[in-house]
Amino acid sequence: MARKSSRDRMSNEINAGSMADIAFLLLIFFLVTTTIVEDKGILVKLPPWSEEEPDITKLKERNVYSVLVNAQNQLLVREQPMRIEDLRENAMEFIANPQRREDLAEKPTKAIISLKNDRGTNYDTYLRVYNELKGAYNELWNQLCQRKFGIDYSEDLPLAYRKAIKEEIPFVLSEAEPTNFGEE
Amino acid sequence: MSKFSKKRGKSDPAISTASLPDIIFMLLFFFMVVTVLRDAELKVRVVTPYASELTKLEEKSLVNYLYIGKPTKQYQATYGTKPRLQLGDKFSEVRDIPLFLEKHKVKVPEAKRPRITSSLRVDGEVTMGVVQDVKTQLRKTGQLRVNYSAKKTPDK
Structure with a gap:
């Protein structure tokens, strides 16, 4: 009789309480080992490769916004030294040309930004310059979008909207072959 | 009165923890699916x-x-301190890029191939020379969608 009662106890379910601990252990292992990679960046469409350099001398000088970055990470914008902090504002004024000045772009569709760097330029500086130029366009798109549709510009807008905006202010940035003065 | 006390006596005092593992496993699976192990x-x-x-x-x-x-430090003895390109999990030359891109491309369904993006994860202190070489090679290979990986500037 005593034996039977012991078997009865055995047939009870296995204690599953420790299962949670095991699962927790696994969970913590995964939490620690995995790194969530921040996958953000500046999206760029490179021009297709061609052997000959595009000739920007054919363009009117007033429509070209030349940005040079040297190996000391200094900026020369339209033959004038400039700080990166001022670049965005200046570029926006050049593209939109609200006062219809003679020396700035005729209209946004004709504006061309020409970016040229040295092989010794820091990548950090290069990206900041690129970021400012892209930011100038983004702000102009925002303004135009607000005026036209009453909303901010974003990549989530319907294609027709984005197309309408980009037709009025296209993003034209040409990157020239870099100079080679300062590479280590 | 006696009815009440009897009932209480019969009921199991401990809450069953048998379903706890299931809940934890669910969490585990969620994290396993959501997180991507860095392959390189x-x-x-x-x-x-x-x-x-x-x-x-x-x-x-x-x-x-x-x-x-x-x-990094442990490879500097062999590879020096000049900025280098890494494809997959090994040091590479610029000329290895087309093969690397092709290997990735065959794994992607054909309809999605035009949307393949190259993410350039470049250290901020690198000079543009090596980046330029990589960019030129990408253009020659026809991989034109490029993403310069960057962190979000914290708001002031």
């Missing part, structure tokens, strides 16, 4: 710069990563 061990030091005009990379399977930076 970084052999170069990459600290991406800050920027504000960022776009999010959409589908992970359509992205290939190119790392550029100085080799």
